[in-house]
Amino acid sequence: MKRSVYNGLALLSLAAMLALTACGSGGANNGESTAPNNSGNGDSKAPVKLKIMWQGADIRHQAMLKTQEVYTKENPSVTFSPEYMAWDDYWKKLPTLAASHSLPDVLHMDGAYIQEYATRGTLEDLSDIDLSSVIDEKTLENLKIGGKLYGIPISRNAQGMAFNKEALEAAGIELPKKDWTWDEYFDFARNARAKLPDGVYPISDTDTWDFYQYYQMSYGKGRIIQEDGKKFNLDKDLFMKFYGIHAEFRDKKIVPPADMVSAFKENDPQADPMASGKVMTRGATVGSVGALEQLMPGKIDVVNLPVGPEGGGWAQPTIFLSVSTDAKHKDAAKAFIKWFVTDKAAGETYGTNFGIPIYDEIYTALEPTLAPKEKLGKKLYDTAIDKAMPFSPAAAGWTEWVDNYKKTMDSVMFGQKSIEDAYNEISKSGNAIAEKQSAK
């Protein structure tokens, strides 16, 4: 009698599990089902379902979905199985997919990550796609990794600086000018200090490797990480000089104190250095300046990074579409990407959702309808391109070194370490990694 009660419980659990299996694959409500890909050949006539993944905000998602609809209309045999999510989650899910060999056919790639993904063999070589109508040879050459093209660029990006035009004018400070030199940058800071109230600073302190790299490269001493990660090059004189100036600025209160700097969070309405009114300038890219403009509508303007004899900053595409080596429909995927970048109908559908379209004609067509934040991005690009130097991201396997660089320089900022000790530590670990990678 009691046993039957227990059995009842067991049966209930089993029934629940069965019911679950039934509705599990169908989703909680009538969710979309992903039909398995059955055609394995590249013949465009046979029906193909491309698995495509990207990240971004909702507007981009809607634009992307519409673009896919346009493509399917023109190519009825190709449909899509889309997946999209937020930036953060995207870069956590991709490695997991890579580990289970289920990366999608077409995926969204970014300059910050493509080195790792390409050199570890997860992306297809796309050098054979003909893009001559839209992108010049030189840009494509710059994007090659190990002589191969692993991602097709879909937008233009550049690194420059934004500044609080309104506040600077109100304080009677001369605004930064295009192609200003590093000396002019530091002088700007020194002179502006007197004219700004306490607690407000002309420039911020710096602890990231890339900002220093702009300095080193602009003075002709080259990239820090060279030969795809096999060579390490950190110029001691420039390093000591650069951070020496910032140390002097810390003492003279020309840059904010260390704990204020570590509280900064870019684009956060309360913690952004500029939006919170604490700092007058900060680095910005074409992609990020729009967000800043939204926080401080009408108050900011842009300029390029300070230049040295060799130039300053960079201007290069950083958003790509790639094809994974797991892809089941590689030819169809490549065809789609080519259409995405070169076709006018495509460009009109997704507009500036990925940034400034790489196809100039599409951009000029869209120009009249652009919002102020998008125009500001274009202005930044135009300002930066003349003196731009090559984009020099960290090579594969160097992310840890990048993180440690920041932590070491933070110690210097907080007064816990000398600049020389920091240099020695950073060089030691950098050389160790370079050695390890050359041995491979």
Add this chain to the structure above:
Amino acid sequence: MKAEAMNKPAAATKLHLTKKLKGTSHNNLAGYIFISPWLIGFLLLTAWPIIQSFYLSFTEYSLLEAPTWTGTDNYANIFTNDNDFKTSLKVTFIFVLFSVPLKLFFSLMVAMMLNKNVKGMNLYRTAIYFPSLIGGSIAVAALWRNMFNLNGYFNHVLSWFGIQGVGWITNPHTSLGTLILLNTWQFGSTMVIFLAGLKQIPGELYESASVDGASKLRKFFHITLPMLSPVMFFNLVLGIIGSFQMFTSAFIVTQGGPINSTYMYALFLYEKAFKHYQMGYASALAWILLVIVALMTAINFLVSRYWVFYETDGGKQK
């Protein structure tokens, strides 16, 4: 039915059935049937990933490529070459040392406060439990930073008393403290478990103690604490296991900074796995943590016989 009448716990304390009733009979079949859900799940779904992670700890694995065997290199590097390992272990130990006792203390005190039939108690309990519900959302991060920043609310309150506050979250000396505080503020779950445990204490025990003229304090130490000890033990063991693996608050609020002052072990591990493309190394770190936590738990269990009182063992009656 007779069984119903037996449900009164009061009956139990009055029954003095002898020790021969301690369960010594073997119920192999029944035992396995009862634990079969867990056992099946473990064998099917949990065991293999665990074994796999152990194997991976001996490899170099970027996730993007297949793992390559490197033997004990990971472990060797962790113990000889890695400053971050030492730092994060230290940070985590400090965190555990402070948050576990604090949380236990507050949870118990508040549980007792809430274990009364005062009007509106439902509302109070919900209000006090609320912080634990907001978990690891971005809202919590924004909120905590807002409270403890240089211009935050906490400093605002301090200024009423004429005290000048610092940037609690952004100062390497105090940032861990804010995380400990955040963890303690979210004591709700521990408190709820204490509440459930308090409910199980038979009211008659307190009644008879009152009749004997016992004071409130005496009742607490001689009835409440002993009767709660299994639950207290649970909260202690799980508190330790949980705080060693604390990840969310460090990840969302401080990202391990400034200068590694809040670089919790689980965050360190996570970054190695998903940010630095070193899943093999991270797996080694995970197994090292398991050994540490297992040791501490084993010690807990060994010591528990001296202070945890289970009625089932026919233990000391008041």
Add this chain to the structure above:
Amino acid sequence: MNKALKNHKVTSHLLLIVFSLLMLYPVIWWVGASLKTTAEMSLPSIWPSTPMWENYTKGWQFSPEFTFGRFFGNTLLMEFWNVLGAVLTSALVAYGFARLNFKFRGALFSILLLTMMLPGQVTIVPQYILYNKLQLMDSYIPLVLPHFFGGGAFFIFLLVQFIRGIPRELDEAAKIDGASVYGIFYRIVLPLIKPALVTVAIFTFIWSWDDFFAQMLYLNSVGKFTVGLALRMYVDQFEIQWGRLLAMSLLSVMPSVVLFFFAQKQFVEGIATTGLKG
């Protein structure tokens, strides 16, 4: 005497109110911030100049295809199964460990505890590969299934502790009456651990609501997203839609709050009013 009691009551209430406010202050900030524009968030005020109710309405809209109603529906249905599975199976497993003597019991229990001590970050990928091989992608099964296998070591251990607090004499008395092991479970143990079971239900609900990493890995189509996943879509690479994010996160917490509010009767109903006062 009466006056002293009254004063005592008043001070208890006062204490409770103050304490509750302390716990709730951040929530007040939260509500205010959820009604601000992004630009206004940089200001130190708690309340916005004009409340942006559209943070709630537009936030709920989410996208042309789905509203948050869809995501709440998804999540609540998933939670139903999670709670059911956890409550049913955790009691069974806990009883086995706590009351029954079987071969290897100690070893198995130790393994149970050990599974809690390995940080999840390193098993998540092998687990994903496993589920991938089983073709269980883009479904709720990987999320719900673990709850039917005991509900998790935490709850099993919790119930073990509660069951060990039940005097064995009760079992023995029932045995004398002819009850089998199953009968003891159903008639003696189960009713006595009700508060703990409610705890299991509440915590399963609350903790699996927030488990975004697993949800992110196993749910591919946006139509299947849970509330937690949908919320993360408001956080972009450069821009966070704070108003909508805060508004919807506040709503997202509500089911747990409501559940807790109504379930707590199970903890404290029937407390002897004589026992703990005075």
